[in-house]
Each structure stands twice: as structure tokens, then as C-alpha cells.
Amino acid sequence: MKRALLLFYFLVLYAIMQLSWWGYLLVNYEPERRVMIIGEGVFFLLIFIWGALRLKKLIVREHKQQTQQQNFLLSVTHELKSPLASVKLYIQTIMKRDLNREQQQMFLSNSLKDIERLDYLVENVLLSTKLENNHFNLPKEDFNFSEVVSNVVGRLQKNFCSTQIIEPDLEEQVIIHGDKFAITNVVNNLIENAIKYSPPCAKVNVALKQKTEGRLLFSVSDHGSGISENEKKLIFNKFYRVGNESTRKTKGTGLGLYIVKTVLQKHNATIKVKDNTPSGSIFEVTFDNYAN
DSSP states (O other): OHHHHHHHHHHHHHHHHHHHHHHHHHHHHOGGGHHHHHHHHHHHHHHHHHHHHHHHHHHHHHHHHHHHHHHHHHHHHHHHHHHHHHHHHHHHHHHHSOOOHHHHHHHHHHHHHHHHHHHHHHHHHHHHHHHTOTTOOOOOEEEEHHHHHHHHHHHHHHHHOSSOOEEEEEOSSOEEEEOHHHHHHHHHHHHHHHHHTSOTTOOEEEEEEEOSTTEEEEEEEOOSSOOOHHHHTTTTSTTOOSSOTTTOOSOOOSOHHHHHHHHHHHTTEEEEEEEOSSSSEEEEEEEESTTO
């Protein structure tokens, strides 16, 4: 990238020098038209510089997108390889060793967790691809949002920690009009992120409250390291993740929060990121006229 930019700057400088030289020669050749030549030359030079800066911006953006896509492929490869290797090992152990029923059940349960992880990853990639299509409309229906959140909390609680780490505070029988699959994905992404970026078995608060004037508030709070102000502006970008894929310890593909924001936009909902006290982050989702 640095070499490409150096070559770009060299060509721009060379072009400016040539334009200036030819302008100088033209002024000397027709001195009576000096004002017109200089005026048109300056105008053309400004347009040329503006176009060069725009081209540079596009080159940098394209390079950034390529880097993000490469990181995404590395991440997806790792995300797929780890649970597949784990499932393979569990099944081979069951087949080769004489295990009692309790041990078999434990291995099968762990295999099921890894398969659920693979299913979640595939769902994220497929949903992300659909959301990129501007003509794609989410199929909406009335469903029990309280039940969806409760089911996600129960599944993630069971899979991630043996102690109580997720504390739900949910109003019952909250009916919402939307795409049940996509909204479930939103809930899953937000809670799973809170778990991933928190210390082991730390407390995560999940709340669902009906507000006045037809508003619904869904929030997920963690006590992790928090998110800097600069990153709060970037975390919803597609493929964005902090650090390098080869050294990052937390799992993920950089699609989760992009999907969250895009799905919520299609439901006329908003999401905000706030600092938690004394540490961590709070993701607040607000649905306006959620029953319509």
C-alpha cells in the first residue's frame, strides 16, 4: 500500500510540474493572453488536484475493504475449524472408547454446543448477505418478544457458564411486529457480545421494558473493558473488529453488530452505546410503535 501511494504521489507531482511548465511556455509564447492562460491553468490545476485527492481516497478505502475481507476470511476459517475439530474429536472418542452413558451424554452435549455455534455462524453470514440486497424485505409478523429473549438467555446461559451470569429483567407477554428470525439474531448477537467481552462468568444484565407512547426498550449491559469513543463510531461497520485476526482471542467475524444495526433500521428501531458504571458498556435498543 505504501509503495502504491508513493507512486501515486510521484505521478501527481510529475503531472503538476508538467502542467506548470507547459503553462509557462504558453504564457511566454502568447504574453498578451497571460491573464486568461493563468486563470484557466489555475482552474484546471484545482480540478486536477481535487480529482487526485478523490482517487487517493477511493484507493485507501478499497485497500481497507480488502484488508477487512481478508481478516473476515481468516476469522471465519478459524470459527469453522475449531468447532468442527472439536465435534470430530468427541465423535471419535465415543466410537473408539468404551464410555458409560453419562460420559457419552456429556460428549454429545458438548458436540451439540459446537454445532449450535456453527449454525449461528452460518445464519449470520446468510442474513448479512440478504441484508446487502436493497430490495430484500424482512417478512414481518406478530410474535412474543419476551419469549424470544428468554429463550436466547437460557441457551447462552447454559452454553457459556455453569454459574448464573445472565440476569434477565423482562416484562412478560410483550408482543412485537417484525421478523422473528432477524430479531432473534439481534438479541443473540448483543448478549453473546456482552458475554465474550466480559471477564469469565461476569454478570450480564438483560432488560426488556415497555415505555410510554408506544416505545419499547431492550438493553444489554456488561461489566467488561468498555468501548472507546472512537470505536463507538466504528463497531457497527461491516467486518470491523479491534486488533489483528491472528492475535485476537475473542471469537467473532465482525458481522454481528453490522447485522444488528441493519436489522433494526429495517424495523424503524435505533441502537445506542453507552458507558456502564463502573466499567463495561450498555447497548440500548428502542422500538417506536413496535406493535404496528
